[in-house]
Amino acid sequence: MEAVLLVHGDREYVRQPGEELQTDLGVLDVPEDVRHGDELETHLGERFVAQKLRGPDLFEHFERTGAPMMPRDAGLVMGHTGAGGGDRVLDAGTGTGVLAAYLARAGAEVTTYETDPAFADVARENMALGGVDDRVDVRTGDVTEQLDELVEEGPFDVLTLDTGDSAAVVERAPELLTSGGFVAVYSPFVESVRETVEAARDGLTEIRTFETIQRRMDVSDRGTRPSTAGVGHTGYLTFARKE
Ligand SMILES: C[S@@+](CC[C@H](N)C(=O)[O-])C[C@H]1O[C@@H](n2cnc3c(N)ncnc32)[C@H](O)[C@@H]1O
Structure with missing residues (x-):
């Protein structure tokens, strides 16, 4: 699985499966088996959608x-x-x-x-x-x-x-x-x-x-x-x- 785009409102981050995202919205562990469209929650309960990464x-x-x-x-x-x-x-x-x-x-x-x-x-x-x-x-x-x-x-x-x-x-x-x-x-x-x-x-x-x-x-x-x-x-x- 390649890197995914993690989207919360107008905020976006790119992480590989298995990596961690740390922001003021909390800590998010990206599962190794993350799929496009999955909703992931930080430890503070903030939701991100894992999207497919594309050219732009x-x-x-x-x-x-x-x-x-x-x-x-x-x-x-x-x-x-x-x-x-x-x-x-x-x-x-x-x-x-x-x-x-x-x-x-x-x-x-x-x-x-x-x-x-x-x-x-x-x-x-x-x-x-x-x-x-x-x-x-x-x-x-x-x-x-x-x-x-x-x-x-x-x-x-x-x-x-x-x-x-x-x-x-x-x-x-x-x-x-x-x-x-x-x-x-x-x-x-x-x-x-x-x-x-x-x-x-x-x-x-x-x-x-x-x-x-x-x-x-x-x-x-x-x-x-x-x-x-x-x-x-x-x-x-x-x-x-x-x-
Ligand atoms: C404007 S950037 C290219 C951006 C690239 N097209 C992109 O889409 O990301 C130009 C790069 O060419 C490198 N460069 C300049 N002259 C070069 C040469 N003769 N051979 C190889 N690289 C060169 C520079 O170090 C610089 O990183």
């Missing part, structure tokens, strides 16, 4: 290191590349591992690189929490220094890149990808989009960049309109394909 919970509950990809951007990556069951995905950098875990939960086998050893350790723990440690190989190292070996290890169906030096990997994408495979690059700043696109023009096709904007709607008694709180922009996503 990874973003909320993984321990954070590198800025994690938001669920909407993970959705765009998966929608535009079709990444899913049976695919081999090369991902960098791992960071918190949100994108890697989304891809693995969709059935892909993910090899992901993280330069920072401490971040890589946290990502391995996050993969275990997300129940995908058997499908995500978190490797400590700089992906740009492993490209010759990765070309040998490939081909990959999809490359997902979220680092400042993604263009260096995109330059080698024609060698890393299988025919019909996609590269997806997340860029927080528009300046790196140009670098990525110029690298992709040398050997890839179907090059497209999207600004990702999402507006939450507020639905109230007064009326319905886009929320005035928060920022709708997260970054830019560039996709390209190998013929």
Whole structure:
């Protein structure tokens, strides 16, 4: 049994079966045989529901290191590349591992690189929490220094890149990808989009960049309109394909 989401009103915690949850609501022992939908009581009589952990919970509950990809951007990556069951995905950098875990939960086998050893350790723990440690190989190292070996290890169906030096990997994408495979690059700043696109023009096709904007709607008694709180922009996503 994988980790469960423990929900009490608008409060949520993630624990593995057999673990203890201690909060101001009391101490809760999560049974080894906990099932989704079980109601569990703390020693103070407060009730939690044990829910199944799903993709968006990874973003909320993984321990954070590198800025994690938001669920909407993970959705765009998966929608535009079709990444899913049976695919081999090369991902960098791992960071918190949100994108890697989304891809693995969709059935892909993910090899992901993280330069920072401490971040890589946290990502391995996050993969275990997300129940995908058997499908995500978190490797400590700089992906740009492993490209010759990765070309040998490939081909990959999809490359997902979220680092400042993604263009260096995109330059080698024609060698890393299988025919019909996609590269997806997340860029927080528009300046790196140009670098990525110029690298992709040398050997890839179907090059497209999207600004990702999402507006939450507020639905109230007064009326319905886009929320005035928060920022709708997260970054830019560039996709390209190998013929
Ligand atoms: C923005 S985070 C990635 C977040 C990740 N996509 C997620 O969904 O959680 C970028 C990470 O890439 C790592 N990184 C930067 N350059 C790298 C490289 N050349 N090879 C491997 N990792 C790299 C950084 O240490 C950082 O943790």
